[in-house]
Amino acid sequence: MRFAAIADIHCNCAALQAVLDDIATLGIRDIVNLGDCFSGPLEADRTGDLLLLLDMAATHTVRGNHDRYLLETPPANMGRSDSHAYHQLSPRHIEWLRKLPVSMVFRDEVFLCHATPRHDDVYLLETVSTDGRVFLKSQEEIEVLASGVEQPLILCGHSHIPRAIQLSDGRLIVNPGSVGCPAYSDEEPVPHKVETGNALASYAILEKTERGWAPQFRTVAYDHMAMSRLAAENGRAEWASALASGRV
Template identity: 75%
Template sequence: MRFAAIADIHGNCAALKAVLDDIAALGIRDIVNLGDCFSGPLEADHTGDLLLLLDLTSERTVRGNHDRYLIEMAADQLAASDAHAHRQMSSRHFDWLRKLPFSMVWREEVFLCHATPQDDNVYWLETVSPHAHVTLRPQHEIEALAQGIEQSLILCGHSHIARMVALSDGRLIVNPGSVGCPAYDDDAPFYHKVETGHAMASYAVIEKTEGGWAVTFRNVAYDHMAMSRLAAKNGRPEWASALATGRV
């Protein structure tokens, strides 16, 4: 088994296209998607059309927290990034979102969720201190969140940080990083920033070998400045900075 894992596209269709081209160049046909597909001041409409064309259905895609906001909240209650996406999206995009599960098991061997198996808005592999430090979550806390999952490979996204953590029983948790948003700030649970320090699109290639799961994190260059300029045009300077530099 060899496949690609993508997450956190956030409406960045140019980054998604670059990642898909890279995946195709590697000869990989299977892709799983860990959610947060649309939210952002970019191109939610084009992103949605491409995901539908790829047929990344509910059998290969789970719903992210921002995906959930788009289908559960009234348009006038959405935050800026979600509201921008909502205005661009068509009924077919919303219909696709409504069919996505919170979590799933893919091909009986891989567990997929957006953030944690219990909550789509909590970092699994990271923790945030009251002083805005984002660090690796203690091992016992990571393992507690994985209780009850039988699959040897567990995939999550949400934090936009490419990372893998081995559990004491041999299971592996992998976050492939973010396709379309290399940096952001947030005020929950405390104000903090997540910054990759680069402007490339990120994803992971995962292969089952005789020795276990092998993970390769890949970073793909694309015309990130075009997306940065689009974010600036749409009144989002913090997104423009993030897309240009990987920092906010």
């Protein structure tokens, strides 16, 4: 079995198209999408159109926390990134979001979720210190959050950090990184930044071998400066910096 995993597109249609083109060159047809498709000062409408086309092919998508916010939050109360996306999306995009599950099992062996199996807004693999440092959770903390999942491979997104973590029972957890948002700042649980330090689109290939699951992390170059300029034009300097450099 061999398939691609994408996550955290955040309205970056240019990055998504570059990743899909790269996947196609590898001859891979099956793609799983771990959510946060929208939210950002970019191109939600074009991203939505592309995702709806993918959904008619071999793509399996779960809903992210920002996808949920678009469904549950009154437009007047939305954050700036969610609001920008919401006002670009059409009813067919919203209806597609409504139908997405919060988690799913892919081909009996792979558990898909956006963040943790039970919460879409909690880091599965990372923790944030009281002074805003982001670092790897302890093995024990991760195993508690992954309890109850029987599949040998667990895929998550949310933190935008590519990682592969082996649990004591042999299960593997993989975060493919972010397709469209290489850096961001957040206020929860305390103010902190996540920075990859590059402007590349990130995803992963997962292959089942005789020795178990083997992830291959891939990064793809695209016209990130066009997206950086678009973010700046939309009044989002922090997004412009993130898209240009992978830092905020």
